[in-house]
Amino acid sequence: MYDPAKLVRSHILDMPAYEPILPFEVLSQQLNLPIERLIKLDANENPYGPLPEVRQALAELPFTHIYPDPESRALRQALAEYHGMPPENLLVGAGADELIDLLLRLVIEPGDAILNCPPTFGMYAFDGDINRARVVAAPRRADFSLDLEAVERAIQQYQPKLIFLANPNNPDGSLLAPGVIERLLTLPILAVLDEAYIEFAPPGSSRLSWVPQCPNLVVLRTFSKWAGLAGLRVGFGAFPTDLMPHLWKIKQPYNVSVAASTAAIVSLQKADQLEVLGRQLVEERKKLFHRLQEFDWLQPYPSHSNFILCRVVGRDAYALKSRLAQAGILVRYFNKPGLQDHIRISIGKAEHSDALLAALKEV
Ligand SMILES: Cc1ncc(COP(=O)(O)O)c(C=O)c1O
Structure with missing residues (x-):
């Protein structure tokens, strides 16, 4: 008899399913917020988009x-x-x-x-x-x-x-x-x-x-x-x-x-225009890093990239990520070895940082 389980290569059968991040449209539906209201800081994308x-x-x-x-x-x-x-x-x-x-x-x-x-x-x-x-x-x-x-x-x-x-x-x-x-x-x-x-x-x-x-x-x-x-x-x-x-x-x-x-x-x-935007993101990262340090329950790590990883201390990092999502602000949550209770925040425009910080003060 035809057995699909015998069809698939054995090491793939044994692999856990891949968990991709949810696309914009699905998140917008789930959170009941229009896409324009979402501030997507969860996948290290560039908020300026293509030139x-x-x-x-x-x-x-x-x-x-x-x-x-x-x-x-x-x-x-x-x-x-x-x-x-x-x-x-x-x-x-x-x-x-x-x-x-x-x-x-x-x-x-x-x-x-x-x-x-x-x-x-x-x-x-x-x-x-x-x-x-x-x-x-x-x-x-x-x-x-x-x-x-x-x-x-x-x-x-x-x-x-x-x-x-x-x-x-x-x-x-x-x-x-x-x-x-x-x-x-x-x-x-x-x-x-x-x-x-x-x-x-x-x-x-x-x-x-x-x-x-x-x-x-x-x-x-x-x-x-x-x-x-x-x-x-x-x-x-x-x-x-x-x-x-x-x-x-x-x-x-x-x-x-x-x-x-x-x-x-x-x-x-x-590329010269992209370099200007890149420098703007680096400046935004430096500003955001200092402002995140003001929360005594967040420990941001110094970054040379377009995101900042933070350890969440004495609070439930998953609940924090969920509260931010309800406010339309998406960050990446980690809970695996070496990364327990961490969130990663991609660098957006200045107004995205302002919205994030306002939401962090609320929670
Ligand atoms: C370290 C690293 N390499 C590669 C990629 C993927 O790059 P691409 O979009 O070109 O596939 C990512 C995306 O998040 C990344 O973090």
């Missing part, structure tokens, strides 16, 4: 009936010029998320180890599980700094093929300490630096330009955060020269839509 020139270019897209360029030549060339690096090392994806999965599909034989340093971005372990990797953890210290000794021990013990490190890290916004990346590059492992939030960190923090010279460094970037294109799904990675031919073999041919690549190209052409 007007990007919206204009999208409205005028000429060839949406034609498949996109499988090699994303125009976007890779624009990225190469903007970042001053060879296009041959660049691959574009439907968000950095796609490239995390692509890398794992490239290197993982079932049971191979990968190294994860939680608390961190959930997709590393998620995609590791899907690809049948053995996800080994070298947890961060209580202040979220990397435990380099634990990382080195785990590399010796499990010989993981790669290590994922978000820099700045999500959910706390910390940067790796000086010297850590240099040290990792001397070890027998592929280091994947996820720089999704690097535009909000001090200038000079990126290691993108190192990639063409480093056989074991990958750097991932995205247009979701600094360019406000999260809904269009576009990111890129710089990969070592030796990996590129194999990545090209396994990439889905039409992974980046014409809308996404046009939006990304126009964003790069107008």
